[in-house]
Amino acid sequence: MQMHNKKIGRQTVKLENPPKIIAAHSIVGPKEGEGPLSGYFDEILNDDTLGKDSFEKAESQMMFTAITETLKKAKLKETDIDYLFSGDLLNQIISSSFAAREFSIPFFGLYGACSTMSESLSLASIIMDGGFAKYVIATTSSHFSSAERQFRFPLDYGSQRAQTAQWTVTGSGAVILGHEGNYPEVTYVTTGKVKDFGQKDANNMGAAMAPAAVDTIVNHFKDTGRKPSDYDVIATGDLGIIGRELADKLIQEFGYDIRKQHIDCGEIIFDKEKQKTEAGGSGCGCSAVVFTGYLYKKLMKKEIKKLLLVSTGALMSTTSSLQGETIPGIAHAVAIEMM
Amino acid sequence: MQMHNKKIGRQTVKLENPPKIIAAHSIVGPKEGEGPLSGYFDEILNDDTLGKDSFEKAESQMMFTAITETLKKAKLKETDIDYLFSGDLLNQIISSSFAAREFSIPFFGLYGACSTMSESLSLASIIMDGGFAKYVIATTSSHFSSAERQFRFPLDYGSQRAQTAQWTVTGSGAVILGHEGNYPEVTYVTTGKVKDFGQKDANNMGAAMAPAAVDTIVNHFKDTGRKPSDYDVIATGDLGIIGRELADKLIQEFGYDIRKQHIDCGEIIFDKEKQKTEAGGSGCGCSAVVFTGYLYKKLMKKEIKKLLLVSTGALMSTTSSLQGETIPGIAHAVAIEMM
Structure with missing residues (x-):
């Protein structure tokens, strides 16, 4: 059987039938709320702690709230939603589960580290486009305190932070995809490969993720025939300042200059000087809240018409790092356009 | 826009365009190789340890081997594969990453605990059916020693095992989906919801997962109009003996009797008496190797013509258990038929 293939190029x-992002909700912690994007977040x-007795429960509660609020905005009930795609950073993605x-919604659990917003959006968009669903929710979250406890040091140690270190964003973003109305549409999905260039420093994840971001963006251009200037904004997930600069440099070796269009969610969510966040924000929640808070509102107002969202993930665990393994990275790109 | 919807019922x-499972490979550890299904495993x-210096690296190597061998069997190169769907039990799914x-294959990382074989097969089947891919790989793995170290006690403690405890299977299974040839086809995908009935005992995961399995199977029957006798075999993932008995009982409350068709991968992979595996096998690898080893070969020989594979996952982490949380479960069902 020869089937019509919707794949263009390798990735x-x-x-x-581009699905539309009919609702989005962003919820952030106090520190994110004091940052430069303060005016854009919904909550x-x-x-x-959201009144919970653990940071893990607080993180899960943030995601619950983000989902509940998108449902309200879209005037839908949970039983209207065909699938929920979600993942997070915590071991066994407990925030998501x-x-x-x-919710009584069929659930696909994902793990893509900080690439989860565009991973969930990719699969949600594909399942919508294929005619398998009328409404799908894509979401993710992260929490500074649950991530620090799991990946690094107990907060009480007061460890000094490296200059290359990033600050895990406390926040959750959720979107609902549908087929009707005048909303931003998902037009292309470019799925990343796992790339590993031998970086071992868990305090410099930007450097581990930059090659993956570049690989995915370059392949997006090759597959689609598009070029940087076809986009108003190319937003990487959470490379941070160091990773963003590295990506801008690396991609020139492939003949592309993205410096005019490129912003990094990790770089713009905090004020480096005032907020002491070193290289910038990170975590699944970072690109999730910058997208659902800042970029989605810009799309709705047509201040941005063509966006390439490229959430980036560092695929290590504390076990793999202790065993001397390098840090593989991945990035998934989703083109979102407001007509 | 009114789209044709392929969803039937809620889940x-x-x-x-049912994708076909054109190749499958199973690789298991020594203990699994001594069990009742010994003659069915490919390797x-x-x-x-596969000669590696950690059990985590050994597990990842098993998955690498399973993928490589399916490629050989299907006479395909990695560049022929459009997507790789994979997940495992380890924190941040490092075996998969x-x-x-x-491999240079676009990658979607999943987390569904021990439901991952049917979760990866579900998404792989949907993406194939939607015309987004020509070939897709779905895989998962688990390893007794990496799982015990992460979830329970250091092996060296020699802790006594509870009678309800299950034995994590060391193994990996991989399949390739394609559109051509006379192979078992994936005809229906029923996606599970997260169900939690308040079970807290991490040594009795069968009881935590049984309600999720029952919910998914019942909804599969409701959505499709099928009944137990439409299947030759209904294979749950890794409920084990106690969970399997509980599921058989619970489902009768919904008016279905599945005892004639029902086998549990966790129950049949070990010989309880000889192998001292208490309630049976568990782990992502359990339903993966029972499916790719035993059930797939039975389908190919038409000794089974209609199979409902229902891998089941317990969605807890050590953190959630220590925080007194109950254990949510999930189960995804995939109908596989040999014409």
């Missing part, structure tokens, strides 16, 4: 599919928490058990 | 899609390891970095 990209062109969506023929800023005063208390990053514990949020998902509150 | 199921009917695949209109039995003498040394469950480290296996995936060896």
Whole structure:
């Protein structure tokens, strides 16, 4: 059987029935709420525990809230939603699983580290485009305190932070995809490969993720025939300042200059000087809240018409790092356009 | 825009261009190789370290081997494969990420605990049916020693095992989906919801997963109009003996009797008496190797013509258990038929 193939090039599919992002919600912690994007977030928490007795429960509660609020905005019930795609940074993605058990929605759990916003959006868009669903939710979250406890040092140690270190964003973003209305559309999905260039420093994840971001962006251009100037904004997930500069340099070796279009969610979410966040923000929640808070609103106002969202993930664990393994990276790109 | 919707009922899609499972490979550890299904596995390891210096690296190497061998069987190169769907039990799914970095294949990382074989097969089947891919690989793995170290006690403690405890299977299974040839086809995908009935005992995961399995199987019957006797075999993932008995009982409350068709991969992979495996096998690798080893060969020989594979996952982490959380479960069902 010869089937019509929607794949163009090696890594990209062109969506023929582009799903629309009909609702988005962003919820962030107090520190993110004091940053440069303060005015764009839908909800800023005063208390990053949300009244829960653990940071893990607080993170899961943020995701629950983000999902609930998108449902309200879209005037939909949970039973209208065909699938929920979600993942997070915590071991066994407990933020997602514990949020998902509150909803009666078929659930696909994902792990893409900080690439999860564009991973969930990719799969949600594909399943919509294929005619398998009317409405799908894509979401992710991260929490500074649950991530620091898991990946680095107990907060109480007061360890000094490296200059290349990034600050895990406390936040969750959720979107609902549908087929109707005048909303930003997902037009292309470019799925990343795992890339590893031998970086071992868990305090410099930007350097580990930059080659993956470049690989995915370059392949997006090759597969689609597009070029940097076809986009108003190319937003990488959380390379941070160092990773963003590295990506801008690396991609020139492939003949592309993205410096005019390129912003990095990790770089713009904090004020480096005032907020002491070193290389910038990170975590699944970083590109999730910058997208659902800042970029989505710009798309809705047509201040941005063509966006390439490229969330980036560092695929290590504490075990792999202790065993001397290098840090593989991945990046997934999703083209989002407002007509 | 009114799109044709392939969703039937709340949780199921009917695949209109059913993808075929054109190759499968199973690789297991020495203990699994001594069990009742010994004759069905493609590869039995003498040394469950595979010569690596950690069990985590050994697990990743098993998955690498399973992928490589399916490619050989299908006479395909890695560049023929459009997507790789994979996940595992380890924190941040390092077995999958480290296996995936060896291949130049667009990668979607998943986390569904022990439901991962049917989760990866579900998404792979949907993406094939939607015309987004020509060939897709779905795979997962688990390793007794990496899982015990992460979830329970250091092996050296020699802790006594509870009677309800299950034995994590050392193994990996991989399949390649394609559109051509006379192979078993994936006809329906029923996606599970996260169910939590308040079970807290991490040594009795069968009881935590049984309600999720029952919920998914019941919804599969409701959505498709099928009944237990439409299947030759209904194979749950790794409920084990106790969970399997519980599921058989629970499902009768919904008016279905599946005892004639029901086998559990965790129950049949070990000989309880001889192998001292208490309630049976578990782990992502359990349903993966029972499916790719035993059930796939039975399908190819038409000794089984209609199979419902229902891998089941317990979605807890050590952190959530220590915080007193209950254990949510999930199960995904995939109908596989040999014409």
